[in-house]
Amino acid sequence: MEPRSQLSGTLFVVATPIGNLGDITFRAVEILKGVDVIAAEGVNRTRGLCQYYGIKTKVRRFNQHNQRRRAQEFLSLLKAGRDVALVTNAGTPGISDPGAFLVSKALEAGISVSVVPGPSAVTAALSVAGIPSERFVFLGFLPAREGPRRRELSRWRTQGLPLVLFEAPHRLKDTLVDIMEIMNDPQVALLRELTKAYEEVRRQKASEILASLGLKGIKGEIVLVVQSEADKDDPLDSKVMEDIKHLMKKEGTPLREVATRLSEQTGLPYRRLYKACLEVRRLEGAEGIE
Template structure:
């Protein structure tokens, strides 16, 4: 139940690059509130200076959100209005915000969205891929092995997928994506709405070739086509097939042990792997005979 004496927590979307990409309502709210809780104070100060906003800024980010959150809740309960902003786009979407919003809700404080820019929606809008249903996954794991497991869970996903990625991991992400999900259509967007905005399109392998000579910098959003149809239950990704082929060539392990080993390493069903190992072994033997 709402506390009528409390202020309002406004969740305000701000530009993802171009400082002119902000709504009239967002500008009004940022001028009228008592306090702006910003992920990066220096970053948000540039936006405020651009638009003549003189409201006090304080930091609220993943490093201080528990301590600062309690302070913001006290101020809201005292009747002050607070605007929550992130460095780019909408708070709570791959950025700090959810914790404070939940705290406000528990205290009966009104939470109001002020919609606007979103890297996810902006990327989808120019991707040319089906976007009536999509899956946003943010940043996958920094660890290569964990990222591969996360991608394996998406093998049967038919919806268009949107990822964020760091420049220094982009090539390895695309290679893993191609090996595990197959060489499907991707759209890579770099520095959206900024001076050096760039969009690359094509199969994952084509985009990788385009990146070979490029020095990758800036913020990356990756839109990936969903699978055309549900994968067959016997589907084994290309990376695992290469592993089976290598082990078969080494010829120092039984098919049973091979399937057990790969099942433990990859987390894939033993029976499916055993059948695939047998099929690939027969195929290799047939080629050797012919």
């Protein structure tokens, strides 16, 4: 990281409304009015916000397709003493959007970075989910393909922590089926169109939400909060146990490597697999090395 320049401008990371345009801070509006340019994930959406609040600042597109080229342009402006505001389509930049790339480059260049906090779909969803969330896991959008999606859910199945994820309406049913099957039909809070006119907040078992969707499905922006179970150390699948025994006894693979390899293959928690390795060694005297 370069020493911070006293002559450079400031990159302001500005949270904007996730739906209701009234959910913006006075400071955010003043910052957006005062900077030299706004780096926006979606130009049209940001221009609509600017028009609503009488913000005349120039808006430039900054997304995953042009982030490398545009980052250099914004860094040049910042180094020349200009101020830049970074916004996303909705909520707080840097969460499931390309904002972190520009922030990282600015920090590496010694440029001042300042946060203007505000709305976030993640914390908004948790606040009305009715699920204890002293700690939680944010997964963003799950993989679109079934296999990777199910592996990701399996990885977090027994962590005992709420899982927060975004989902598109056309994939919601498939995701709920996977959640129901892999996570033993847990409680799920479905938050749709948060802060908007047709806001919906409900919490039911995954199977109950799935049954209520019917043939028409659902529309709008969706956040799911899923209550995963605490690890109860249920017996592992017989094939997994055979794989553990084979790796430890036939190949002499170290215990930690066995647990790591099988965790990557199956999505099961490393800790659970490592405990199984220890148990196999205790019962059968396998030659695994810790």
